[in-house]
Structure formats: structure tokens, C-alpha cells
Amino acid sequence: MEEILIECSPGVSGDMLLGAFYDLGVPKDEIEKKLACFGLENLYYLNFRESQNCSIRGIKVDVEKFDQSTKRDWKSIKNLILKTQLEEQLKKRIYEVFESLALAEGRVHGINPEEVHFHEIGAIDSLVDIIGVCTSIEYLKPKKVFCNEPTLGRGFIKADHGKLSVPSPAVIELLRKKNIKVISNIDSIEGELSTPTGIALLCNLVESFQIPYKYSIDSYGVGLGNLNLPCPNLVRVLKINSSDENLIDQKISPRYEEICVQEAWIDDQTSEELANLIERFRKEGAYDVSSQSINMKKNRIGFSIQVILPIKKQEYFRKLWFEFSTTIGLRERIQARWVLLxxxxxxxxxxxxxxxxxxxxxxxxxxxxxxxxxxxxxxxxxxxxxxxxxxxxxxxxxxxxxxxxxx
Known part of the structure; x- marks a missing residue:
């Protein structure tokens, strides 16, 4: 099974990624079939055309919008995703990209993510980009997705919120949350080189920002951007086969990741019931579970149970706590850890x-x-x-x- 290497040269956007995947061989019909599941087929016309940027050929993506007025919020997009009849893995990918954008916008504006109005991000062309790129990954089913560190650009852009500095606040929050490093050695280039949609796709689809130092290239696709820069404005997506020698690259071990820690103190369940609860947590994918006896209020002997789990499962585990234990409260925190490969x-x-x-x-x-x-x-x-x-x-x-x- 081949791997995918996304090469941001210098930045990334949703339409550039989509163009590169199409150039790599993802059929237009496959993308439009998934878009039709969202009931969007009558709201746009999608066109892939060959073009050039600084004399380099590639694919430009044009989305002709028939509906310019609709501004979608996270709640409406979430309902749209959950109601679709898509493969669960694809639905999960699309959901996570939009959720990360909602959380970033919510933090930036100091509001509940449910109340976030996406403005440009909720427009039809961004829906096409995100759904199309996620569909492309599912279609290709790579063994792993790599990417180099993107460049952000500088200056100002005009947005629905007014004039914003580059990088935009949402891009900064997305990068902070995922602890992704960026390159600033060509920051003299004016313009938004990496968009919120492009960065959100990288944050959720890329598994490693450490490029293999040895690999062979099977094929590649090129997606072109809209900005005229002093250098080619493009994204390349390569199908590669990396060497086993990459596995001993000391730069990738230990690996950084964020985890969720959930904890509750319980004094009104039997030890047998708690043993079953702990076993259920382990079977449902917890990284680890620990328990210890503690002295609680009214001098009752209870148990402190702590679960370490993947962030993507935190909502599911909340349901397990409240369904299979007697606790009426739950502590939860996000922590970082370094783990050896x-x-x-x-x-x-x-x-x-x-x-x-x-x-x-x-x-x-x-x-x-x-x-x-x-x-x-x-x-x-x-x-x-x-x-x-x-x-x-x-x-x-x-x-x-x-x-x-x-x-």
C-alpha cells in the first residue's frame, strides 16, 4: 500500500489540495457522488481545468456558485454531515475537519462553537473543498499521510469580519491546538499562503509532518492556487513508497500527541461492578485505566478511577461513564504526552x-x-x-x- 506526501509549495488551501488529488487520479465522478449525498448538487458547478503558474502546469479548481446567500453555522453543517448516508470513516473525516474549524473560530471569537457562523468557510466552495479532499483520501486509502511544514505568508486579507492580518486568527489557533510547526524563511511574500480550510485539512488528515528522508515516487498531482507570487504557487500530492530506513530516524521518536484524561470518584458501586466498568473502558479503546481506594466524604471508602484515552473518543467515553457507572460528575482534561515509537x-x-x-x-x-x-x-x-x-x-x-x- 502506497503512502501520500503532501508538499506545500509554499502554502496550502482547500482548492489547491483538491486540484492536486484530481490530477493524481481521483475521479471527478467519485467526488461529485459524495457531494450529492449532502444535497449540494444543485448549488454549484465544479470544474477542473489545466492551467499554469510561473510556467508550471497543474490543475485549477473552479466552483461556480448558484447560491451566494446561504451562510451556514457549525450546527447546520454538523446536522448535514450526520444525516448523510456515507461510509463511517469518510463521515468521521469530514466531521472532524469542520469541528476543528468550529472550535478554532469559537476560541478566536470567544463564543460557543455551536454558535459559530463560518462565513467564507460555510460557503459552498469550502464545502466542496473539504468534502472533496476527504473523499480523495478515502478513495486512495494510503498507508500513511505525510506533509512538509507549510508557510503562512504575511500582510492583510479582506474577510467578512473585516480586515484581518495574515496568518488569520483561526489559522493560528488550529496550528497551536495541533502543535504544528511552520516555516517562516520566505515570509517576505505578501498574501495568505495558507488558508484556514487548508490548514484544517492538514491538521486532521496528515499523520506525520516529518517527511521520510528516503522514498520513491510512483506518481504525483499538482494543484494551483489563485495568488500570483514570485515563486510557483502550488501544492503537490505524491504517491510514494518510503524506505524502512526511515523507521530509525531519531527525529520521529519520541512522538508528541495530545490525550484526554477522564476521572471520577465513586463510593456507591461494588468492587465487582467497578471491575466490569474498568474492563469495559479497556475494551473500548482506553490507552490505560487505573484505580485506587480513597477516603471520601462521610468517611466512606470509595475508588478514584482514571482513564487515559484518545481525544477523538472523549465524547463516547463520557457516555460510558454516565451509562455504566453511578457517578454524577466527571473531571476531564486535555494533556500532552511524548511516547516512544x-x-x-x-x-x-x-x-x-x-x-x-x-x-x-x-x-x-x-x-x-x-x-x-x-x-x-x-x-x-x-x-x-x-x-x-x-x-x-x-x-x-x-x-x-x-x-x-x-x-
């Missing part, structure tokens, strides 16, 4: 195939150890101590065979 696999030993786990240190050194469940299994099967089992495994271990990519 890791992967699972197996090695052939005197005992046969044994499951192992590898982790990558910041200097590229790979540390490997057998899974504890395997040690326990081999103890019982061979009537040996854990130390004896570990020694035999270490002495007879063959080459590691990975079950998955580094993550």
Missing part, C-alpha cells in the same frame, strides 16, 4: 514463535522484549522459572518479524 511482532526461539514488543529510543536504538503473557505461558508449559525462560529466549532468539508498522 513501538510495534508488535514475533521471534523464532527454542520454544517456537514468541511474541515480542519493540520500542525505539530517541537515538534510534531499538529495544526489544518478550511479552509478559508469553513468559508466563512458557513457564507453565516448560515447568521453568521466569528467569530461565528469559535466558533461553535471549540466547536462541532469531530475527524479529513485525506484525505492524511503527506507531
Amino acid at each position: 513501538r510495534r508488535k511482532g514475533e521471534c523464532l526461539t527454542t520454544f517456537g514463535k514468541v511474541k515480542f514488543k519493540q520500542s525505539m529510543k530517541p537515538n534510534g536504538t531499538i529495544y526489544m522484549k518478550p511479552e509478559n503473557d508469553e513468559i508466563f505461558r512458557l513457564q507453565i508449559e516448560n515447568n521453568k522459572t521466569a528467569e530461565e525462560v528469559r535466558t533461553i529466549i535471549t540466547e536462541t532468539c532469531k530475527e524479529f518479524k513485525a506484525f505492524e508498522d511503527w506507531k
Whole structure:
């Protein structure tokens, strides 16, 4: 399975990304079919045309709007997405892009995200861009999506809010929230090089902003922007195959990510019920769950239960808390963590195939150890101590065979 590398040269916008994906081979019919699921087919005409920018060929996207008056807010767009009959993964991608924009605009203007009116972002051409780009990713189904760090530009732009400095407040908030680095070495270029829609798509679709230092290129597409710059204004999307040597690049381990921590204190459920609750949390995708006994009000003995989970699951886990526990309140916070890259696999030993786990240190050194469940299994099967089992495994271990990519 190929990977995708998005090359911002120098910036990024939704229409440039869409043009590049079309040039890469995503059919127009596939994009329009998904747009029709939203009931938008009579509100626009989508055209892909070949053009040039600084003598470089590429695809320009033109969206002729039949309805100029509609200004959609996050609540109406959310309902539009949830009602569509789309594949769940595609629906999730589209939802997350718009949600990130709503949260950014809400913070910037100091209002509830539900009340955010998107103005330009809610216009039909932005809907086309976001739905089209998300559809393209689903159509290509890449193994991983990489991107270089974009450039933002400088100066001022005219918006519905009035005159705004570049980068726009929404772009700054999106980048802050996802901790994405940007490049400023060509900041003398005037204009908005990266739009809120373009940055929101990168924030939600790109899995790594560390480009592989070795890869082969299978094919590529070029999307052209509207600004006339001193350099080519384009986005390239490349289908690549990266080398396994990239996996030991010390720059990508440890990996930074944001997580959600949810916690409640409970004193009116039995230990058996709480054990079932904790097991449910683990099965539903929590990274980890911990519990400890505490002394609560009226000198009752209760339990503090803390769950570490992916941010994208925080709303789902809230429902689990209130449905399967007796708590009437829940603490929640977003935290950051650094994790070493890791992967699972197996090695052939005197005992046969044994499951192992590898982790990558910041200097590229790979540390490997057998899974504890395997040690326990081999103890019982061979009537040996854990130390004896570990020694035999270490002495007879063959080459590691990975079950998955580094993550």
C-alpha cells in the first residue's frame, strides 16, 4: 500500500489540495457522488481545468456558485454531515475537519462553537473543498499521510469580519491546538499562503509532518492556487513508497500527541461492578485505566478511577461513564504526552514463535522484549522459572518479524 506526501509549495488551501488529488487520479465522478449525498448538487458547478503558474502546469479548481446567500453555522453543517448516508470513516473525516474549524473560530471569537457562523468557510466552495479532499483520501486509502511544514505568508486579507492580518486568527489557533510547526524563511511574500480550510485539512488528515528522508515516487498531482507570487504557487500530492530506513530516524521518536484524561470518584458501586466498568473502558479503546481506594466524604471508602484515552473518543467515553457507572460528575482534561515509537511482532526461539514488543529510543536504538503473557505461558508449559525462560529466549532468539508498522 502506497503512502501520500503532501508538499506545500509554499502554502496550502482547500482548492489547491483538491486540484492536486484530481490530477493524481481521483475521479471527478467519485467526488461529485459524495457531494450529492449532502444535497449540494444543485448549488454549484465544479470544474477542473489545466492551467499554469510561473510556467508550471497543474490543475485549477473552479466552483461556480448558484447560491451566494446561504451562510451556514457549525450546527447546520454538523446536522448535514450526520444525516448523510456515507461510509463511517469518510463521515468521521469530514466531521472532524469542520469541528476543528468550529472550535478554532469559537476560541478566536470567544463564543460557543455551536454558535459559530463560518462565513467564507460555510460557503459552498469550502464545502466542496473539504468534502472533496476527504473523499480523495478515502478513495486512495494510503498507508500513511505525510506533509512538509507549510508557510503562512504575511500582510492583510479582506474577510467578512473585516480586515484581518495574515496568518488569520483561526489559522493560528488550529496550528497551536495541533502543535504544528511552520516555516517562516520566505515570509517576505505578501498574501495568505495558507488558508484556514487548508490548514484544517492538514491538521486532521496528515499523520506525520516529518517527511521520510528516503522514498520513491510512483506518481504525483499538482494543484494551483489563485495568488500570483514570485515563486510557483502550488501544492503537490505524491504517491510514494518510503524506505524502512526511515523507521530509525531519531527525529520521529519520541512522538508528541495530545490525550484526554477522564476521572471520577465513586463510593456507591461494588468492587465487582467497578471491575466490569474498568474492563469495559479497556475494551473500548482506553490507552490505560487505573484505580485506587480513597477516603471520601462521610468517611466512606470509595475508588478514584482514571482513564487515559484518545481525544477523538472523549465524547463516547463520557457516555460510558454516565451509562455504566453511578457517578454524577466527571473531571476531564486535555494533556500532552511524548511516547516512544513501538510495534508488535514475533521471534523464532527454542520454544517456537514468541511474541515480542519493540520500542525505539530517541537515538534510534531499538529495544526489544518478550511479552509478559508469553513468559508466563512458557513457564507453565516448560515447568521453568521466569528467569530461565528469559535466558533461553535471549540466547536462541532469531530475527524479529513485525506484525505492524511503527506507531
